[in-house]
Amino acid sequence: MKNLSDFEIIESIKKGNHSDYSLLVDRYKNKGFSLLKRMLKNEMEAEEVLQDCFLKAFNGLKSFKQESKFSTWFYRIVYNTALTKLSGKKRKIENEMSSIEDHFALPDNVSGLPLEGKELNIILNEMVEKLPEKYSTVITMFYLNEMSCEEVSEAMHISTANVKVLLYRARNALKEIVLKNNFQEELL
Amino acid sequence: MNYTDEILNKYIDGELSGDELSLLKDELAASEDLQKKLIALKMVHSSLKGIPEDVLSSDFTSKVMAKISTPLKARKEDKYFFILISSIFGLIFSAVIIYMIYGMLNNSSAESSGSFITGLFDSMSDYLSGLKNIFAEKNLTLIGSISSFALLISGYFFFEGFKTSKRF
Numbered sequence: 001m002k003n004l005s006d007f008e009i010i011e012s013i014k015k016g017n018h019s020d021y022s023l024l025v026d027r028y029k030n031k032g033f034s035l036l037k038r039m040l041k042n043e044m045e046a047e048e049v050l051q052d053c054f055l056k057a058f059n060g061l062k063s064f065k066q067e068s069k070f071s072t073w074f075y076r077i078v079y080n081t082a083l084t085k086l087s088g089k090k091r092k093i094e095n096e097m098s099s100i101e102d103h104f105a106l107p108d109n110v111s112g113l114p115l116e117g118k119e120l121n122i123i124l125n126e127m128v129e130k131l132p133e134k135y136s137t138v139i140t141m142f143y144l145n146e147m148s149c150e151e152v153s154e155a156m157h158i159s160t161a162n163v164k165v166l167l168y169r170a171r172n173a174l175k176e177i178v179l180k181n182n183f184q185e186e187l188l
Numbered sequence: 189m190n191y192t193d194e195i196l197n198k199y200i201d202g203e204l205s206g207d208e209l210s211l212l213k214d215e216l217a218a219s220e221d222l223q224k225k226l227i228a229l230k231m232v233h234s235s236l237k238g239i240p241e242d243v244l245s246s247d248f249t250s251k252v253m254a255k256i257s258t259p260l261k262a263r264k265e266d267k268y269f270f271i272l273i274s275s276i277f278g279l280i281f282s283a284v285i286i287y288m289i290y291g292m293l294n295n296s297s298a299e300s301s302g303s304f305i306t307g308l309f310d311s312m313s314d315y316l317s318g319l320k321n322i323f324a325e326k327n328l329t330l331i332g333s334i335s336s337f338a339l340l341i342s343g344y345f346f347f348e349g350f351k352t353s354k355r356f
Contacts, residue, residue: 018256021256022252026249030242030244031241034241050244051248120235121236121238124232124235124236124239125235125239128239139236143237143239144239164197168193168194168197171232172197174236175228175232179224
């Protein structure tokens with residue numbers, strides 16, 4: 001049963017086997033949680049919102065036309081629900097476009113901070129969580145959820161070009177931390 | 189984000205054309221600073237690939253399934269309740285009809301003169317007179333209350349059924 005595709009599970013649920021939905025929940029709960037945790041910056045809230053997202057997805061399965069992958073559709077629900085939760089955020093594409101030039105600052109130097117002495121991937125993981133939510137969303141969807149830029153653009157309802165801009169900016173900000181703390185010297 | 193940063197990111201994603209790749213290699217050979225940037229970007233890229241997945245509590249799935257099955261159970265119970273009420277009303281209605289037919293048959297057999305159909309019509313007019321008495325002024329308030337109550341119950345079940353069909 002666990003090797004069934006998302007499509008097959010959804011068909012089974014539509015036929016009345018509602019308990020099969022637990023397979024989809026198990027499949028996407030951790031990645032959905034990672035995304036929400038980085039957007040909402042709060043684990044308890046993220047878990048609560050994730051439950052709501054799964055309920056919305058269940059109730060919307062009837063209208064899910066399978067034109068895109070279930071994962072993309074589900075992460076879109078997660079993203080939109082998180083934005084709703086973060087009240088005051090601008091959701092329209094034009095507003096996202098206008099804020100693409102926003103600059104953000106991460107701590108330049110990790111010395112003296114609790115991050116010192118930790119491995120690079122742990123430090124970077126913590127830095128990702130400090131990024132503004134649209135940047136952390138792109139990083140999480142691209143790397144953790146293993147989505148393509150096209151799928152990320154569909155989930156976030158922005159163009160693929162904008163996804164790449166957000167991705168490059170986030171990477172560059174993290175690259176600056178590596179450079180300023182000479183982490184690359186360890187490899188040389 | 190300057191031109192070089194964009195080129196380096198495209199290189200990481202394997203999106204450079206042959207000419208661009210060749211140009212970048214020439215620039216890398218000439219610039220130690222650019223080499224450091226590329227190494228740093230590669231480190232970021234590989235570290236981000238290795239970000240550990242967050243793990244939720246083991247009972248998360250059961251919590252979600254419980255929230256899903258509770259409304260489904262409630263909808264099933266609503267459905268059975270609706271069927272029960274409809275059945276009761278149906279039985280009452282059937283009993284009234286059977287009683288009327290029984291009365292008509294009795295009247296038509298007691299009055300042996302005349303055709304069966306005439307007797308049936310006579311019984312019908314007796315019942316209509318009886319109905320007229322029921323809807324007399326003094327009984328109107330009671331009839332109105334019962335009708336309003338029946339309408340409210342029907343409206344509630346219709347609305348609930350409509351909501352249920354919309355939900356799934």
